Amino acid sequence: MNEVRDRAVRILLTEDNQADVYLIRQALSQKFDRFELQVLSNGEEAVKMIDSLGQGGLLPDIVLLDLNLPRCDGKEILGKLRQMPGGDVIPVIIITSSDSPRDRDDVARLGATRYFKKPFELSDFMRIGDVVEDILRDTSVAAKDTY
Numbered sequence: 001m002n003e004v005r006d007r008a009v010r011i012l013l014t015e016d017n018q019a020d021v022y023l024i025r026q027a028l029s030q031k032f033d034r035f036e037l038q039v040l041s042n043g044e045e046a047v048k049m050i051d052s053l054g055q056g057g058l059l060p061d062i063v064l065l066d067l068n069l070p071r072c073d074g075k076e077i078l079g080k081l082r083q084m085p086g087g088d089v090i091p092v093i094i095i096t097s098s099d100s101p102r103d104r105d106d107v108a109r110l111g112a113t114r115y116f117k118k119p120f121e122l123s124d125f126m127r128i129g130d131v132v133e134d135i136l137r138d139t140s141v142a143a144k145d146t147y
Contacts, residue, residue, distance in 0.1 A: 008034035009062070009136065014040045014042075016041050017066075023128075024128055038060070042072070046069070054087075061139075064095050064128075067094055075106055075107060078092060078110045088111065091113040093116055093128075096117065
């Protein structure tokens with residue numbers, strides 16, 4: 001995937017921990033030559049973004065979503081995204097420190113594409129780039145572009 005694309009991968013990240021944002025950005029830069037990372041730091045910003053996307057905004061290729069956000073939790077955001085026109089086909093990776101079976105079941109029911117538990121080891125955390133790459137390769141968005 002480090003080959004030339006027609007355009008940069010559009011990634012929406014909702015994460016309130018700036019250290020995690022930094023690590024995710026680093027992991028993505030190891031996998032993608034070109035990507036646009038829009039970072040939202042709380043659930044309220046994410047809800048506003050989803051509302052604007054529903055009004056005809058440019059959809060992201062993939063969403064990375066923390067569950068435990070201030071002002072609105074990730075489950076509510078995921079549910080809102082899935083109800084938005086076109087939001088049902090956007091891959092969503094839940095990135096969270098929670099290993100709760102209930103959280104896993106809830107986000108699966110809401111249509112999450114993947115559940116990525118934040119690991120303690122840096123090398124394991126950096127695997128998020130591989131996960132994003134794999135999902136994009138398997139989606140129709142990725143199939144339309146040349147990698």
